[in-house]
Amino acid sequence: MPAGLPRRLLLAAFSLAALAILIAAPSAFADAFTPESGGSQNANDIDTLYKLTLYIGIVIFLLVWGVLIWSLVKYRARRDGHADQIRGNTPLEVGWTLGAASILVVLTVVTFLYLDDIENPPASGPNGLSADAAQFASVDQPDPPTSGGPILRLHVNGQQYIWRYDYPGKEQLFSYNKMVVPTDTTVVLEIESSDVIHSWWIPKFGPKADAVPGYVNETWFKVPAGREGIYRGQCAELCGPNHADMRAIVQAVKPDEFEQWAQRKRAQIKAAGEELAKTRKERQKAGGE
């Protein structure tokens, strides 16, 4: 290997590239280094928690790579060289052990500070689903938060290769594939599966939740007012040959639009049900005679 020059050039090229990435990162590719967020407050909290950890990680990364590259360049064997025969240094070793441990203590504390906001659903906002939308109240749920409007509790069922959403209320309301929800309203999802394991995930809403047959898993999101629109995701647990096609779509709309949609959908389902009952009766009659 020819000495010096090519290696030094390579090194320079590497550090230039690294520098370029670091400079370009915050502006051009900020999104490439952080999670998606913006669809719900828990996603934003996850984003923040991730970034804090990443910053600590970058410091450690620079430290390790710095010392490593420095040593490899500076302490290359020389004809008159002398290697220090050091076998250890107890204070130093105790120091970095405690240093590493204390970083983790900090991370633990920060995580628990954010945990509550990520895990526990907040109250719905003032612009959410109105309290008199009584058809969405269900009886078998824990006490809702005292302030704010009602929480929308949806039942999500994963099946190869589609999601089914059941809305609460006396009259049946469900949909496949696309979930319609009101903005500024806390939506709690009770996630189940009726065949294999699936995983519910809309990146912009933050957490995933596995749909495991035999279990009910829970997660929540709350789309802020003014963030109406379509949110997409796909099944995140290998569930069979068509796993790739198992999409999840959430349409967030204004609460009054949501109520209109719900009414329309209910009527459709009712009509379809009656139609089905009628055909069934006719068939039975035909079969009986």
Added chain:
Amino acid sequence: MEAGTATRRRPLARPEIVMRGLRPQQRGWLRWLTTTDHKKIAILYLFATFLFFILGGVEALIMRLQLAHSNNTLVSPETYNGLVTMHGTTMVFLFVVPVLAGFGNYLIPLMIGARDMAFPKLNALSFWLLLFGGIAFYASVFFEPPQAGWTMYPPLSDDAFTGGGGVDAWIFLIHLTGISSIVGAINFIATIHNMRARGMGWGRMPLFIWSILVYSYLLVAALPSVAAGVTMLLTDRHFGTGFFDPAAGGDPLLWQHLFWFFGHPEVYIMVLPVFGMISEILPVFARKPIFGYKAIAASTVAIAFLGMLVWAHHMFATPTPTVVLAFFMLSSFTIAVPTGIKIFNWLATLWRGQIVMKTPLYFAAALPALFTIGGISGVILAIFPVDWYLTDTYFVVAHFHYVLFGGSVFGLFGGLYYWFPKMSGRMMSEFLGKLSFWVMFVGFNTTFLVQHSMGLSGMPRRIYDYDDSLGVGVYNLISTIGAFILGIGVLVTVVNVLWSIKNGRRAGNDPWQGNTLEWFTSSPPPPNNFDVVPRIRSVEPMKDIRREVAAAAAAAETVAQPVAPRSL
């Protein structure tokens, strides 16, 4: 030793090998089939596992080719799921774990000054079980390869959802390679505990031996759990039980616990011996003693112990109480401490040394660099609220490839370049070695660095075609290009090995000025390894011997060589 340098011959307290008669040596390929020599078995291991490595690599390249652009129809979704499963299973069960058994087989007796393993026939059995496990598994490509991922989660892997024989072939693989590993591990443990050279106390044992001992204990502790799991899966599939079937009162999460109770220690099984390797390589090329020998040995044991307590961090998105998640987050955090200690110790070993820039050092020095990235992403993933976002995305794929490729495979290649002269008697080409390193280093980072971004953009794993709306098309193309660069880098080493076996420069006993006992004997070593085993006085017996030789040479005018005679 006739020159009378360092050792005196003393009668051994007990014989290491009892001879019950002499059989004529087999010739040709029969010699390889019937061998019980740990060095030959090790070569068989290395050869077979590198073949599986190439197979697994080709599977990866086909996957990357399929993902190069969206709407690609190179493979069907079924084939893609099969490739996902075969690649993961091959790399874990047929490459990294057994290739370490191969290195262990070669090096344990040589490093501790023994003439063979404690149970040579059992040793041969381990290898053949492994090979037949691999053949049983790969036979499934002729009927129906398994498609449920290497984690084989039921109910998907149950007969109701995945018929055919693929999953059963996988179960056979787990059992055969599992028995192979347990038998091998018991052999390693017995050998290391009982057959060390005189004077080699626990505090003078090479760090590679420490790590391979811990690897063996971990295998014995962790494998029964997955063996139980796959047996239950087999009876669920064929004999009407319902361990994992909720309709029959079973529980799919039970599988995940059984699998990961094995699966996480498995990660340390795959990486600790490589840590041991570079703990041997770095001091040799830095011309310095290892920094903090005791801390490195102790942290190996600590990582193994803690590694048994973190399994449920693979299950953060399952319906599990928060207090459990918090426990597994904290236990996963604690592992970062002993791992960090190792990395700092390696850096301190290089610090103020006289670093000889040879290929083994390149690979060995890349390990702390790349493993640090995998470690940092590991800590990020251990934070369970963040993991709720990142789990099952390409961020995880990037993470474990930085750990298992950046860590294990780079270290293994370092080990290959370092011990190849001992195994073959010939040096490998430095030019091809360094070329291979740089191509692999660039290719590896091009492939996997960008996968962090894919995961952060919301790209889940194990999907054969990603929609354009996800905005990950460019990332996928970069990653595919990187994968092929990486493949070329590996190929250069393959060429290097094949070329050097015939044409390499003669290595001599001790081409690197090594520290440990394997460099005391000839290259390749004779069947009995050593005629004389020196008494061990430190962690670096070869350094002691070189010093004594120099002193003796200065005293007398004759130059003595620490050479064991080639034949008896």
